[in-house]
Amino acid sequence: MWFFILAELSVFAIFFIGFAVTEQLNTELFTASKAKLHPVAGLINTLALITSSFFVALALHAISQQKVRSTVIYLVLGQLLALVYLVVKLWEYSFLFDAGIDIETNTFFTLYFLITAFHFLHVILGMVILAYITLRARKNAYQQDISGFEAGASYWHMVDLLWIILFPLVYII
Incomplete structure (x- = not known):
């Protein structure tokens, strides 16, 4: 997973540098646009993804303490906030x-x-990963080893980090 995250960060770095x-x-064109x-x-x-990452971090803490119910609740909340991101981004594209x-x-x-569509696809993949670890957590599959959970959470945090860079680069600076 770390190799995959590094590869994805490299691709986005190229996008950000090119932008x-x-x-x-x-x-002048960029300012007007x-x-x-x-x-x-x-x-x-930005708020949706940061808060989503916060819930995923809480889920990681909960699973490390074997609190399955809390883990699942936090992951579902994280996914709902990711869904907010997708809906708002689709609205923005429509606008x-x-x-x-x-x-x-x-x-x-x-x-x-x-850049934003590529990130959008990463959010969708992140939601699939979060759904997968949610289902596994519900089945109590992380009793012995939470490394798969940690890998999924790390991917989600990468998606959030990318938006934290993308938002000011594209919208503010």
Whole structure:
């Protein structure tokens, strides 16, 4: 899992560097394009993912103490907040499409849609992983070894970390 996380972080680092360099070459275009984004949606998504990661951390602590019921509750709450992220992001995409903005509008929006859609897919994969460890936790499968649980939680925290970098890079700075 650590190799996979490192590989994913490397891919996103390339995206982030490419975005930052392209922004320096097209400052006016990026400033005007960022003004068309919905920063409240970005903030809601940031809060949803940070809080989701908090619940996953609480779930990890609970499973280490063999508190299965608490673990499952925390993981479900984490997944519900991830679902909030997905719904808000889809609303935001719809908002942009309704305004006539898509991946071909300009360089900013090409990069915006590529990076955020790639992250969106990672959120979906993270939710699948969280669902899997939730089901295993319900079956009390982590009595002896919680390393699989830790790996799933680590992936989820990586997804959150990426958004914490992506949000200010794309929406604020």
